[in-house]
Amino acid sequence: MATAVVREVPELDAAAVAEWRAGRRPLVELMARAQRELGGVAGFRLGEGPPTVVVTDPAAVQHVLALHPETYAKRSHRARMLVGDGVLSASGEAWRNQRRLLQAQFTGPGMRRYQHRLEAAARATAERWAGHARTGEPVDVGEEMRLFALDTVWRALTGHPVDAATAEQLGGVAAVVEALPSLPADAVEPPPAVAADLARIDEVAHRAIAAARTGEAGPDGPGLLHLLVEAGEERPEYTDALIRDELVTLLMAGHETTASTLTWLYLLLDGAPEARAWALAAGPDGSAGRRTAIDALASEALRLYPSAWMLPRRAIVDDVLLSHRIEAGSDVLSCPYLTHRDPGLWAEPGRFDPRRFTEPGGRPAQQGAYLPFGIGARACLGIRFAQREMLALLELLLPARTVAFHGPAPAAAFGLTVRPAGPTPATVG
Ligand code: HEM
Secondary structure, three states: OOOOOOEEOOEOOHHHHHHHHHHOOOHHHHHHHHHHHHOOEEEEOOOOOOOEEEEOOHHHHHHHHHHOOOOEEEOOOOOHHHHOOOOOOOOHHHHHHHHHHHHHHHOHHHHHHHHHHHHHHHHHHHHHHHHHHHHOOOEEHHHHHHHHHHHHHHHHHHOOOOOHHHHHHOHHHHHHHHHHHHOOOOOOOOOHHHHHHHHHHHHHHHHHHHHHHHOOOEOOEOOHHHHHHHHHHHOOOOOHHHHHHHHHHHHHHHHHHHHHHHHHHHHHHHHOHHHHHHHHHOOOOOOHHHHHHHHHHHHHHHHHOOOOOOEEEEEOOOEEEOOEEEOOOOEEEEOHHHHOOOOOOOOOOOOOOHHHHOOOOOOOOOOOOOOOOOOOOOOOOOHHHHHHHHHHHHHHHHHHOOEEEOOOOOOEEEOOOEEEOOOOEEEEO
């Protein structure tokens, strides 16, 4: 039987890495160069030890994330400062149990319970935008979307709409998410500004936990937080610390991502007004045709700007990945952002065209070629939640309101998520 030849991962040379370091450019640029020059499994060395491996080939992405999660362990070192032992960063048996408890809330009957809360949050935003349109006062679209996404997840968690003071305090989540990637990899203590934000977030979390324990359920019935508090009554592992971590995890994973996707979508529509017209022409209000088209708008925004643009893992044993030798200890970085823009997979990858998601053959058939929500056991827990909340909002806003940005779209900032690097002021019409 023929044995496949196993070779080393091709690597950028030290000069390329030194040039990148000297330019103080974001990591995504070095990753993009590795992919461009060396292909879908490519490496570079950032220090002593094994190389960092960038994985963009769909079959390799599938291997790492979906087929061999036990070989490629999730690495959430920096995120842990914010989300502690929550389901996003937990591992092994603890992760399995935590995921099982939450999973039911995000599928079938659980999701049905939250549907009208998503819709209520969407209506509240649509009403606010109607006010902005009347007064003509400028809005920051990114901030508006953050408020919407926060309100949605807060209603799911607590049963109550988010109040202004809580929303203000939780602004720290965005600040922490922004600050974390620039901390040294071995940082144990957060710097003072991050520590202050974390303290404010903790205060909100502990207040919400106390309210879930003693207070009344919200007007929409109990929230997900009540479920966690109840779990704490029966299962010793659900301490207040873990309930806090789970709450902050859901707040972070569940609002930064959706908010930046919606903001990117509006920025992209600004450059492609025909796409909005196409979606509105796909069917009347509330029709299946309109919904499919709106989903396609969101899918295409997530192709160009997948909020979780990089999915880091660490090889915990030696492996062979598409005939490349992977050494135990290597950082293996899947990168939906680069896979989604690979010209070998996508026609005219830089162009915003939602029809890719509605027309036959519009997108690559390979698994692993499109993964804004990740793939495999650690894929996003909130896929349906995110899709439904975005649909609920866009069904109301797209036909009713126009958005005129006051300047060109900001560049992308690649932190834990990919966000617009600056404010996004606009007038709503
Ligand atoms: C457009 C919006 C969203 C995007 C693009 C997104 C993307 C992702 C991705 C790519 C992962 C996998 C990370 C990895 O493999 O390392 C993930 C995990 C996760 N997401 Fe989302 N997400 C979104 C919205 C949400 C929402 C609304 C929630 C909850 C309300 C949520 C909760 C989670 C959780 C808890 C995990 C960790 C799952 C685990 O490790 O078992 N996400 N998300």
